[in-house]
Amino acid sequence: MTGGIINGVRRASKESWRRTRKFGAHAGWICLCAHAQNYLIRLRNRYGNQNRVTCPCCNWHGNSFRVLDVGHWIIPQVECPNCGAHDRHRMFCLFLDRNAFTSMQGKNIRILHFGPEPHIHFTTKKEKESTRVIAADIHAEGMTCADGTRVQTDVQRIAFDSESFDAIVCIHLLEHVENDILALHELFRVLKPGGAAYIMVPFAPIPASRELGRPDPLLFGHVREYSQQDFEQRLHEFYVNAIAPLSIMTPEEQRLFQIPDHQVIFICQKAVPDWPSSGK
């Protein structure tokens, strides 16, 4: 155990020093604090109450999820120590479990999954025969976890014909894309009428979304920060239904799964010809 602590301190110090030299003292301090907090969480998960939180992606239960170091600050209760799922994955797993795609079951449905996450599985074994999931990412290494077909493509110029998919899943991707309006238009283009794109983005506590000008290396390379106040305006081509955590779980479950209110799933439907022409 002592050896583990010494190694942990050594690793945290090294990483913190590297971050300080590259991005300044504040970034180094955040890195050090995140390591320290995650070490305490490890102890609490070993010796504390094991039933305070549960991960619906892998069914792990324990005392606390790990904190996330986002460079400029630390976010508590994010990462599952067992499967690595974050709060957005927990939200989407529950959504899939409780709601999604039920209206499409029985059909031969095609799903395009951009930036595929290992924690998200679309189908039960029984449904697998009628569902085809295609993974897509601009980088081949972004799809290493995906089973089945993988297609390397840019979300701003999607390499598929129009009206090719019944559903699209696009979670925490748009904040990395240079032209997110173009990307949303492409998602709209490749959706079949009546199909839906399931979109999630990270929200910053700011009154209006803002461009960062270039990828922020301390913020996972994001090129913009979205505000929850105005994000929906970007989805104007679709009929939008925003799903907040409390619309699919109880307050007790929200605490158990540690999913904050800002983890919203935007169900963005493409109109069929006899629908009114605009979603707004």
Ligand SMILES: [Zn+2]
């Ligand atoms: Zn997990």
